[in-house]
Amino acid sequence: MDIDPQYWVRVLLLNDVKNCTLHISSAFSIDNVDPNLQTQVQLAGLDRLENPINIRLIDNEITISGRTFPNKEIIISPDEPYVFNLNGRNYRGKLKLITSPDGSSFDAMNIVPIESYLAGVAGAEMPDYWEPEAVKAQVIAARTYCLYTKKRFGSNRNWDVGKTAAHQVYLGVSAESAAIWNAVNQTTGMVLTCKQNDGTEDIFPAYYSSTCGGHTENSKNVFGESFEPLTGVPCSYCKDVAKPKFFFWPMAQFDKPEVTNKLFQRYEKLKQLDDITDISVAGESNCGDFSRLTMIELLGSNGNKEFLRAEDFRLAIDSTGRKIKSACFQLVDLDDSWAFLSGRGWGHGVGMCQCGAEGMAREGKTARQILSHYYPGSKILTIKY
Numbered sequence: 001m002d003i004d005p006q007y008w009v010r011v012l013l014l015n016d017v018k019n020c021t022l023h024i025s026s027a028f029s030i031d032n033v034d035p036n037l038q039t040q041v042q043l044a045g046l047d048r049l050e051n052p053i054n055i056r057l058i059d060n061e062i063t064i065s066g067r068t069f070p071n072k073e074i075i076i077s078p079d080e081p082y083v084f085n086l087n088g089r090n091y092r093g094k095l096k097l098i099t100s101p102d103g104s105s106f107d108a109m110n111i112v113p114i115e116s117y118l119a120g121v122a123g124a125e126m127p128d129y130w131e132p133e134a135v136k137a138q139v140i141a142a143r144t145y146c147l148y149t150k151k152r153f154g155s156n157r158n159w160d161v162g163k164t165a166a167h168q169v170y171l172g173v174s175a176e177s178a179a180i181w182n183a184v185n186q187t188t189g190m191v192l193t194c195k196q197n198d199g200t201e202d203i204f205p206a207y208y209s210s211t212c213g214g215h216t217e218n219s220k221n222v223f224g225e226s227f228e229p230l231t232g233v234p235c236s237y238c239k240d241v242a243k244p245k246f247f248f249w250p251m252a253q254f255d256k257p258e259v260t261n262k263l264f265q266r267y268e269k270l271k272q273l274d275d276i277t278d279i280s281v282a283g284e285s286n287c288g289d290f291s292r293l294t295m296i297e298l299l300g301s302n303g304n305k306e307f308l309r310a311e312d313f314r315l316a317i318d319s320t321g322r323k324i325k326s327a328c329f330q331l332v333d334l335d336d337s338w339a340f341l342s343g344r345g346w347g348h349g350v351g352m353c354q355c356g357a358e359g360m361a362r363e364g365k366t367a368r369q370i371l372s373h374y375y376p377g378s379k380i381l382t383i384k385y
């Protein structure tokens with residue numbers, strides 16, 4: 001718990017809520033951050049809780065156990081073993097609550113040392129019984145991604161990363177195990193770096209996804225960012241690791257009005273098409289024996305055209321990504337519906353292929369070899385906390 005504040009991570013646990021349930025099995029304090037001194041001022045010290053308590057907004061103020069706190073921000077800090085339970089899930093570190101500007105809701109953030117955060121990510125992102133070298137590669141990629149995202153976006157918002165696959169899945173203490181902690185401890189401080197546009201060596205967004213399907217994708221086609229290690233490489237390793245139904249996924253089918261509605265809901269600019277009369281492929285990456293779509297053209301009933309990245313297109317139609325698992329598919333017009341055929345791979349395909357990492361590790365490759373395959377041109381640097 002005594003690492004430099006820049007290596008604590010703020011994870012958004014609850015967004016825009018009016019109440020939550022808290023349980024802490026140790027004594028804890030409720031603090032306020034003095035905006036002038038940037039130090040914590042204790043508002044209350046409480047004994048361990050016998051039962052979960054409700055935190056709710058009453059008259060736009062946070063109320064904990066019947067006591068109201070008029071502060072916009074409060075920090076709840078458990079004593080050893082530094083664990084709290086929010087809505088039934090255990091997390092390490094501290095809990096920060098921030099009320100919205102109009103006081104109608106609040107956000108809940110977990111303020112957690114990065115290594116504890118990574119244990120809660122690695123065990124959620126990868127099975128802990130996978131090869132230790134694959135899990136170590138996962139931890140190093142996750143550490144790099146987190147620190148990059150924190151640096152790039154954290155200063156403009158109250159949190160650094162979310163807890164879902166939109167960033168990295170974080171499940172707190174329940175994701176931890178001895179194998180996961182071994183991988184975290186054996187890679188402490190290790191991050192990936194590459195040459196930046198200005199010539200310096202620094203961290204980059206080390207994306208990763210479940211199953212690339214045989215070839216990873218250039219980040220420029222998916223996220224719009226260019227980094228040398230994120231240019232796309234062949235992967236012969238995931239096919240034997242991924243479940244067959246995830247490597248080759250079954251046809252998905254969506255009614256045309258549903259597709260149009262979902263696209264219009266997600267992207268305001270598409271409404272100028274009036275109605276979508278045709279959808280076609282405007283860009284694709286050649287992956288050898290298959291293609292990954294990169295750009296989709298939408299034709300409107302009024303003759304206007306709009307373009308969407310294929311990854312954005314599929315997630316607008318199927319936000320969970322459970323049916324249209326990747327942008328590797330053939331789009332077929334079935335008159336009343338759109339069919340997504342010949343699908344392969346699961347996820348955006350940029351950076352490390354998680355199943356491929358496991359495949360490489362089973363062949364005896366080290367975490368370092370796995371990372372240099374999926375992030376070509378990257379280096380490993382160890383940060384001293």
Ligand SMILES: [Zn+2]
Pocket residue numbers: 211212213214215235236237238239353355356
């Ligand atoms: Zn792969």
